[in-house]
Amino acid sequence: MKILLDCWDDLTASECQYGAYLFNGTEFAIYVSSWLDARPALSKQFSKTNGLGFVGHCVLKFLDVRSVQMRIATYSIELGGRTKWSPSTSQELSGSGKGGGEYCLSGSLKGFFSSIDMTVNAARFELHVLESSEPAPD
Amino acid sequence: MKIIENCWDGLGAFDCQYGAELLFGETFTVYVSNWLFVPDDIAPLFSRINEAGCVGHCLLKFVGVSRVRTEVKIYSRIEDEVRWSEPVTVERLSSGKGVVEYDFSGTFKGFQSSVDFLVVADSFELHILDRDEPANE
Numbered sequence: 001m002k003i004l005l006d007c008w009d010d011l012t013a014s015e016c017q018y019g020a021y022l023f024n025g026t027e028f029a030i031y032v033s034s035w036l037d038a039r040p041a042l043s044k045q046f047s048k049t050n051g052l053g054f055v056g057h058c059v060l061k062f063l064d065v066r067s068v069q070m071r072i073a074t075y076s077i078e079l080g081g082r083t084k085w086s087p088s089t090s091q092e093l094s095g096s097g098k099g100g101g102e103y104c105l106s107g108s109l110k111g112f113f114s115s116i117d118m119t120v121n122a123a124r125f126e127l128h129v130l131e132s133s134e135p136a137p138d
Numbered sequence: 139m140k141i142i143e144n145c146w147d148g149l150g151a152f153d154c155q156y157g158a159e160l161l162f163g164e165t166f167t168v169y170v171s172n173w174l175f176v177p178d179d180i181a182p183l184f185s186r187i188n189e190a191g192c193v194g195h196c197l198l199k200f201v202g203v204s205r206v207r208t209e210v211k212i213y214s215r216i217e218d219e220v221r222w223s224e225p226v227t228v229e230r231l232s233s234g235k236g237v238v239e240y241d242f243s244g245t246f247k248g249f250q251s252s253v254d255f256l257v258v259a260d261s262f263e264l265h266i267l268d269r270d271e272p273a274n275e
Contacts, residue, residue, distance in 0.1 A: 017275065019157035019169070020246035022210060024226050031157070031248030034275040050275055059248055072160065089162060109158035111169035111197055113272045135250045136155065138172045138188060 001134060002045055004127040008103060011127070012037035013060065016107035018116060026097045028068050028120055029061040029128075033110050047132040057130045064123030066099025067092060071117045072109070088115075098123055140183055140266040146240065149264070150175030151198065154244035156253060159208075164234035166200045166257055167265075171247050185269040195267050198242070202234035202260025209254045210246070222252075236260035 019031035034048060034056030046055035062068075073088035099121040106117045157169035172186060172194030184193035209227045213220050236259035243254045 017273065019171075019248055020159070022212065022226070022246065022249060022251070024223075029249070031246070033157075033247075048275075056275065057248070074160070074162065086162070108273065109160070109169070110171075111157055111195070111267060111272070112160065112167070114160075130248060135248070136245065138155070138186070138194070 001131065002129040004042070004045075004129065006125065007042065007127050008125045010039040010042050013105040014107065016105065017056070017110040018105075018107055019110055023065075023068065023093050023095070026065055026095055027061065027063055028065045028093070028095070028122065029059050030105075030118075032056055032058050032060060035107060045129050047130065057132065059128040059130065060105070061126040061128055062103060062120045062122035062124070063126065064097035064099065065093075065095035066097050066121040067094055068121070069119045072114060074112060074114045076113060101125070139268065139271060142180065142183075142264045142266070144262060145180070145264050146262045148177040148180070151242035152244065153192075154242065155194070155247040156244055157247055161203065161206055161230055161232060164201065164203050164232050166203045166206050166232075166259065168198050168255070170194050170196050170198060173244060180264075183266050185267065195269070197265040197267070199263040199265055200236075200240060200257045200259035200261070201263065202236040203232045203257060204234045204236045205232070205256070205258040206230045207256040210251060211253075212249060212251045214250065234260060 016035045017033045021030040035054045043055050048056045070091045075085045100123045103120040108114045154173045155171045159168040173192045186195040207229050209225050211225045213222045240257045245251045
């Protein structure tokens with residue numbers, strides 16, 4: 001695992017596929033399987049790059065978190081290919097950290113016909129780039 | 139997507155790699171990327187089978203949910219020693235009338251972690267996803 005500090009400005013997390021998240025009251029960490037946009041110098045560090053140059057298999061970790069707001073909507077595809085959205089649901093996680101920076105992320109939850117938007121209010125960001133079979137093989 | 143109802147008793151969901159989870163109204167759904175044990179007649183329906191014969195890329199969906207409890211621990215390895223964090227337990231209640239207890243466990247994919255789920259619900263559905271469903275990587 002490589003840990004890169006304060007590289008948020010080199011990333012665009014607007015259409016990522018997300019997995020599980022962990023929150024312990026001060027740290028919020030969320031897994032990204034793919035579709036993260038990283039600057040070329042940074043994207044070489046990743047174990048997974050798709051045909052369009054998006055990267056994955058990493059954890060976005062936020063420290064000293066004051067709050068996390070999430071809005072999630074799911075959809076189904078009806079006969080004829082039309083998309084039908086469910087009403088979205090919102091959730092706020094309240095942390096004891098001091099916050100300060102506002103980090104906006106969006107995309108979908110892997111495996112779900114879904115859309116997710118998150119705003120994390122935290123003091124610091126770390127990118128944890130995972131090796132291909134880290135921490136465990138598929 | 140293929141949906142198989144009421145097949146819980148044939149599954150071994152104690153060592154899975156889990157992804158995102160959603161509690162929407164009375165429905166709880168969690169993604170499994172791999173390490174689910176299934177009976178031989180169901181295994182060929184999956185788009186992902188590993189060398190150990192375990193399968194993945196599916197959703198475990200519970201309907202009529204009254205309660206979801208998750209307990210998560212993470213660990214770090216310092217030299218040869220594994221150190222576990224204090225568990226974080228989250229308890230959620232919902233308006234479903236379910237009374238059947240579903241226990242399952244494993245890890246959260248991407249995290250050095252251990253997770254135990256307890257879902258109290260009415261019924262269970264297994265949703266098997268095709269390889270690029272709902273979106274490619």
